[in-house]
Structures are given as C-alpha cells and as structure tokens.
Amino acid sequence: MKTLIKNGTLVTASESFRADLLMDDGKIALTGVNLPADGAQVVDASGKFVLPGAIDVHTHLELPFGGTVSTDDFYSGHKAAAFGGTTFHIDFAVQAKGERLHETVERWHKKSDDRAVIDFGYHMAIADLTDDVLNEIPQMGNEGIPSLKLFMAYKGVLQIDDMTLFKTMMKAADAGMLVMVHAENGDAIDVLVKKALAEGHTTPEWHALTRPDWVEGEATGRATALAAVAGAPLYVVHVTCAKSVEAIAAGRARGVKVMGETCVQYFHFTIDDLRKPDGAKWVCSPPVRTQADNAALWDAVRNNSLQAVSTDHCPFFFDGTKEIQYEGKPIKIPGKELGAGDFSKIPNGLPCIEDRMPILWTHGVGEGRISMNRLVELCCTNPAKIFGLYPTKGTLVVGADADVVIWDPNKKKTMSASNSHQRTDYNLYEGWEVKGLPEKVFRRGELLVDGGQWHGKPGSGKWYPRAAHAPVL
Ligand code: URP
Ligand code: ZN
Ligand code: ZN
Numbered sequence: 001m002k003t004l005i006k007n008g009t010l011v012t013a014s015e016s017f018r019a020d021l022l023m024d025d026g027k028i029a030l031t032g033v034n035l036p037a038d039g040a041q042v043v044d045a046s047g048k049f050v051l052p053g054a055i056d057v058h059t060h061l062e063l064p065f066g067g068t069v070s071t072d073d074f075y076s077g078h079k080a081a082a083f084g085g086t087t088f089h090i091d092f093a094v095q096a097k098g099e100r101l102h103e104t105v106e107r108w109h110k111k112s113d114d115r116a117v118i119d120f121g122y123h124m125a126i127a128d129l130t131d132d133v134l135n136e137i138p139q140m141g142n143e144g145i146p147s148l149k150l151f152m153a154y155k156g157v158l159q160i161d162d163m164t165l166f167k168t169m170m171k172a173a174d175a176g177m178l179v180m181v182h183a184e185n186g187d188a189i190d191v192l193v194k195k196a197l198a199e200g201h202t203t204p205e206w207h208a209l210t211r212p213d214w215v216e217g218e219a220t221g222r223a224t225a226l227a228a229v230a231g232a233p234l235y236v237v238h239v240t241c242a243k244s245v246e247a248i249a250a251g252r253a254r255g256v257k258v259m260g261e262t263c264v265q266y267f268h269f270t271i272d273d274l275r276k277p278d279g280a281k282w283v284c285s286p287p288v289r290t291q292a293d294n295a296a297l298w299d300a301v302r303n304n305s306l307q308a309v310s311t312d313h314c315p316f317f318f319d320g321t322k323e324i325q326y327e328g329k330p331i332k333i334p335g336k337e338l339g340a341g342d343f344s345k346i347p348n349g350l351p352c353i354e355d356r357m358p359i360l361w362t363h364g365v366g367e368g369r370i371s372m373n374r375l376v377e378l379c380c381t382n383p384a385k386i387f388g389l390y391p392t393k394g395t396l397v398v399g400a401d402a403d404v405v406i407w408d409p410n411k412k413k414t415m416s417a418s419n420s421h422q423r424t425d426y427n428l429y430e431g432w433e434v435k436g437l438p439e440k441v442f443r444r445g446e447l448l449v450d451g452g453q454w455h456g457k458p459g460s461g462k463w464y465p466r467a468a469h470a471p472v473l
Pocket of ligand 1: 285349350
C-alpha cells in the first residue's frame, strides 16, 4: 500500500525542507518536490512537520519491580508510545538470579510478541554474572542484543559490584557491544536509607535526600574510569544532575568513549514535587533534584555532553487499591501506596512514554532551548545510531522503514491522566498545556494513530535485531 505525504516540511537531525514523502511497502520510497500521486493514497501535510518516528531507548514494560509490576504492558505501552509519536523502543530484559541470558530473552518475548504494536528491541540487563553468563555475552551481541545494562544501585536486588561491571566491560569491548549503567552508589544509598528510616523520616522527599547528587556523580565517574581502562564504550542512562554531566564531559574530554542520556522528567521536576501530598508520584531513581540541575541538563543536551533524551517509562498506579478501566477492561495493580509510611518501599518509576515528545516540543523547541533538528537528533537519530538501528530507523531517508510522524505544531492539549493512553491513574504533567502534537503516526507505513483514532493491532509490532559495533557519538 502506497501513501504520499504532500506539502509538509521534512525535519531531520541536520535540516528542514519542504518536500513530499512517498511510503511504499513499509519503506520510505521517495522524497522530493511535487511527487505525483501515481495511485498512492494522498495525505496533505500543509502547515505540518514530518518527523522520523521517535525512538525511546529506555523503557520498562511489565517489569516486576518493588514488590509489584509496572502497569503498562507491551500493548498499552505501545499504544501510549504511538500517541506520543514514538514508533520504536528498547526495553530492558532483566535477568533473574540463576537465569541464563537466552532464557531471559525468551521470557521477554513471551510478554511482548503477541501484544506489540510499535517495533522494539531489547537491552540485556545483567544481575547475576556467572562464568557461563559471561561467556554468553558475545552470543547476545550476535543475536541482535548488543547492549548490556548494569545497575550500580538497588542493593540486594539488582545491584552488581565493580568486578562484575569491569568483567562485563572487558567482554563487551571484545565483542563490539555497548555497556549501559544505572549510575548511583547503591552501598552509600543503603546506609543513608537505613539511617533516615531509623531517625523516623518516612516521606517521599527522603527518597531524594538519601540519594544525593554526589552518589550519582561518583558512580558516573567510577563507571567512566572503568570504561577507560577496559577500552569499552559506555552509555550512562537517566542522568539527572550537573555532577553526573560533569563526570561524562570530563571523560569525553579525555577521549573516553562515554555517552549519556537524560529523561524528559528531569528537565522540569524537583525535590519540591516530592514534598507535595502526592509526592510518591515523582519517586524514581535517580531522583528529581533541583532547578540548577534542570538547567544543567538543558545545557548538556544543547552542548552534546548528553546525546539522547529518553523516558525511563516505568509506570505504577498512584493508588493501586482502586481499579481503573483500560479499553473497557478493569485493571488493578498494587502501586505507590506500598510505600505509605516508608519511602523506601514506594515502587520506583514514572509514566512518560506518551508525554516525552509533546513536552520536549513545547518546552524545548517552543521555548527556544533546542531546535527541532536537535530534538530529532536527540530522540530519533542519535538513539538509532548509538543502538545499531541506523539508518533503518531514526531518519527520513529513502530505503528506511516508513516510521513517520506528521506533527502539528499548533495542536494543543491539556495533559491529563484522563486523555492519556498510558495505563495508570495519574499523569506527571496533569494540567500542563502543550502546543505541538502528533497528528498521524505511521509505523512501517501503517497508520497507527489518526488524530484521536487508534488503528494499532496487537502482534503487528516487530522485534528488531540490532547491530553490534555501533558508533560512539
Ligand atoms: O525509578 C526508576 N528509574 N525505575 C525503573 C528502573 C530504573 O532504575 O531504571
Ligand atoms: Zn535505572
Ligand atoms: Zn530504567
């Protein structure tokens, strides 16, 4: 089936230009001026921008975590993603203790394959590095999972030690794979949390007070140093603060192959949000911090100290004792209330997969902080390059997958849980006005979102193997 998008302005990481775009058989077949319809269905994009589908390289769908499970699965999360202009994501397949990596991958495919609507890949999160698992790492790279994640925090649950991190880096360097870290010093946090609770501090703001920016900056610097010694490329996930940005920038200045992302929520929220009566909604790790850190992150995405903006989408209900309806079906999953009376028991994570692009457009592009080309670079092109998908995904080039978003820069919406497709009972941006939203979203040429209409079919999204030896940006 052929679709011709006419009269739009195509936006890539490097340029914006008026052109038509023809999609045929799931691919971008042609771009050019005044292309003939030639039997194609024509979509008029006058006054609109035409963007590559966004890529979210940091998500946790249906993740067992904090005594419960994240509430978006590979259907509802994909629907929400598509309504926000995201057509590809990479989820973390998290190894259980004693599990071999290929078993983890199989477990993740069982959750995803029948439900998927957008396309997707996996990172492999290693939590139990036996010798067998270490030797299995290159096979993961050969099978399309060339990125490995390690948690330097969550003591007693997912946290690994430096030996595990370093051995993984050495192996990854040999195999052309990318190591990703959640950089926080979990040992220091554990001491601080126990002390705070012993002193009777139980409220959500203590989540941030027991995870200060120094513990993130220290872990980022440590991982960067170990990557330098191992000669391994490193990608620091969810950077939240100036100290961590500085550690990455210092490593890059010395030629270390280190890159980093931040997530959209870290541009706006602070510890003051955790102090609100419903502060548990903002509990994520690392925590939201200060306005100075918000500003440092905008600088970092402008000056390329950070190369990507993702979401760390990991939603939980604010009140999981109450049922919500999703597509007419009741759903009730324990959520943030698990931490009433003890901040350390609040499930860590936020909903954001649908919100990222409209929020970044409004507050990044709309307020002159970044250009729309840089937005495309941070959310589409760089993620595709760093994670071995480029140019099949992440740009508007002939031969690429026709993952295309018609973006209406004048369309407005008041953000709310009630008009969101994320499967949870709150929205972080409740009541915020955004200007700039997807109008139509195509995945491999198939129309998933048309205004407010949803056409996505479960099981139509494809898992993509990704290439090893991707560039370090
Ligand atoms: O709070 C968070 N970020 N939850 C998801 C797991 C992680 O650390 O990324
Ligand atoms: Zn993390
Ligand atoms: Zn995460």
